Amino acid sequence: MKSLAASALFALPALGAIVSTRAPNASVNAVTLDVVNAQGSPDGFERTLITANGTYPGPTIVATKGDTLVVTVNNLLDDPSMRRSTSMDFDGVFVTTDNAFNEGSPFVTTCPVGPNASYTYTLPLGEQTGTFWYHSQLSVQYVDGLRGALIIYDPDDPQKDLYDVDDESTIIQVGDWWHNTSTSLLAGYVATGIVPVLDSGVGRFQGGPEVPFNVVQGKRYRFRIINESARNVFTMSVDGHNLTIIEADGVATTPLTVDEVEMLAGQRYSVVLEANQPVDNYWFNAPFVGGDPTRNLNQNATLSRGILRYQGAPDADPTGPMTLGPTDGTPLVEANLRPLVPEPAPEPDVNITLNLVVTTGKAQWNVNNVSYVSPIVPTLVKILNDSANATADFNVTENTFVLPANAIIQVDFPPNDDDEAHPFHLHGNNFFVVKSNSSDVINTADPIRRDVTGVGAAGTTVRFSTANPGPWFFHCHIFWHLQAGLATVMASGLDDVRAETKPTPEWEALCPAYDALPADQQ
Template sequence: MKFLVATASVVLFTLLKPHPASGATVPVTLDIINAVGAPDGFSRTMVTANGTYPGPLITANKGDTLVVTVNNKLTDDSMRMSTAMDFDGLFVDTANSFNEGSSFVTACPIAPNASYTYTIPLINDQTGTFWYHSQLSVQYVDGLRGALVVYDPEDPLADLYDVDDENTIWAVGDWWHNTSTSMLVTYVASGIVPVSDTGTFNGVGRFNGGPEVPFFVTNVVAGTRYRFRIINQSARNVFTMSVDSHNLTVIETDGTPTTPMTVNEIQMLAGQRYSVVLEANQPVDNYWINAPYTGGSPAVNLNQNATLARAILRYQGAPETDPTAPMSLGPAESELNALVEANLRPLVAQAAPEPDINITLNLVVTAGRAQWNVNNVSYLPPSVPTLVKILDGANSASDFNVTENTFVLPANKTVQVIFPPSDDDEAHPFHLHGNNFWLVKSNTTDVVNTANPIRRDVAGVGAEGTIVRFSTNNPGPWFFHCHIFWHFQAGLATVMASGLDEIREQVHPTQAWDALCPAYDALPANLQ
């Protein structure tokens, strides 16, 4: 199956198929190239994987090993020329932390005309819905992002659905007509976070006054149950998902199998993923899949019209036309049954361990400037990556620059992170790399749940306060940052560096990894 993206010349959303057997090695090649496309009808040069937006779907089975070769073939120096790849949500064990892909934390970026191969064993029987994107600055704003799915041949929830394949992935994201580098200059000068032009659904969108690009179509057969894997690949926008006249039963949250919960609307922050089961049990027709979004004032960008972010659910036998129903933002208030994050429960209950260490993180923006602080520190990427410093003998927080905002933690402990309630009206999706966390207090409730909280790797931090707990039994220097990448670039990030002695004992990088930093450091600024 190929997903069409509306472009000046059609660009294809292609598929990389998995090996059928568990325990296999899954080779993937991503050529990072500049390609001209027009996801919403506005033509521009993008940064892409294999020339598509979103990039090709990567799939594997539980227990496989991903071997992802990234070839940097970028040529347009109006955008970032180096690159780095992060595989959002995948667990990464300590010994392999140098392949985790976080720029200036676990590795240096990949220089132009260079290649690097990320070898990622899928550990701890992890399965679920993930994605990959550039982790260098705000480069993925220019298009370098794609879906990644790890299937479970023994899925305990398999009896709830009939279809789960490359055709049941819904990737939503914000899209921008200007390059990330030009918008970053404006952001730094003004302190006003850029506002997207469009919201896209599987690479297709519309903007005010723009061409009527055909909406993406999901085809279904009456009487069939579909597992749709929804991924918010945004750099900022919050998407609210619903399907006219249909319920959605949540069965996965950021890779965690979830006790089924039926709702009709789901709000998704940047970086979050859900699997939902939709039963095609309505009369044969066309129905709107609603994906309105928020992310800054539309007055800042008159192209923005969140109502135009949508797709079509088309039953077999229905005419190939748009739905006749009005373009709504979702269910009417009287019919609304929205997902409340605090109500999510894992399929297998597990109590959150009592904390050994407590950390409080206060998030503050500097008024009128593109600067965010965590505990009065605005993160700046170091010239020498965190992992390099650890391997060279760093032992305490004083061995890192203050602006690295690195918390040094012992191995095999439970860390509780408290985000106090804030006055900011924008929920910050905080994301932990290489691991996940127990969400013991969601931003959607005042209740602290330590008995059976959901485990996920992206959770909102905002007005109601949030508490998470994570284990350091997988030592490493793990990024913990806001997934609104404009805020991340402006300093809203920390590094949770656990088990430094264990890292030195277990991590033995390759020569290819050793070569990344010298090659990057030797580049002139326009090639970095």
């Protein structure tokens, strides 16, 4: 794999090597992530980062269906200008009730890992396959660089006849980047209520090197695209080529051919691109939106693109103009996605309405007039200690909904007048998108299931099952909004959690150790 040190915001998993160590025919997949401060220049501006194994993006974790991931995180952070503790989340990976303590949501299912400490996350993957990612879930720490790809391959993929190439060279990670540290940016947000506007999106910096994706004419490529943003929306397209969607957030879809794909923060898609054009160079476009660009003049959105380079083409920029992508094409409409294996959305047993409101002039978001604040004692600890059995047993600011086990929950997000769609993400489960923000159609017959969907002006309805009980975070994946309170906890089957969840001594030691840390090490 090649280095993309100056352009890692639109990257193959090149800076971070594949880190999984899996013995032949074994099911245990051991990974070590050293969380360290390291110097880097993802867009040409050098700064200190928070990284996994010293690279940005972090090393790609690969696994096979049925594996158990065993991820040891060693916290070696020593820069006092940034958060010193950490906690790792594996986005989209279902953590079962008995293993809820290995779900890395700080102050919901765990406490953070302090500096000079380690924690090992054990994650049986079961039947899950597809495209996922990992990142710090503590505050807005992943803004400083702690994020990377996680791919679960399926040797018996029912759609493998649709593509010829699916390997580390076809994993594409896009994201937003800031020149200042997350702690200083967060302080500015709290003071002004204005979400920090990125310095750069995907692509290269002024005068920087090319970001090529190499293909051979006649072959079909499964590109796994991950939006690892803390805020920004990216719209992916390739000049002269269609993209056929076959996966959304780890769920195989009926092939849907489009020419551009809008991706909210936290969303993942697999698209098949057929290299069926004349040998040449083609722009791989990724324009972004997220905040007023006049608030940060470092941006150059023109460079938000890579190059699809056919074998035999010159090492040069495409001759065509840099555009924002198709102007009269077939963009993805989320409501048109269908699962490869159709399943009707079960009728709900419980109905919840979540109204999202921003407090004008403040860095504060409310869900049903409550701004989420992380508790001192994690939700799971309260449940296991039998000190919380109903919604009233949690602090109001924990915004915790206590739900029955083995029920179907419908969540309605009424239309709101905010100018951007909020990518709501559910931990521990995914959900049926019964009504997408992209359409007025209500589909209960065969809706797509995924774990991140947009909530905005058109209104959204999702349904999920509580057959996997636990206290699962349900929040906006614009992490600035999450830190400003745009979050809830869906705590289901509390008696089941107490009966089935048996934490390890290693997990039980996390909270006392974290609580004993001085503030500058938390």
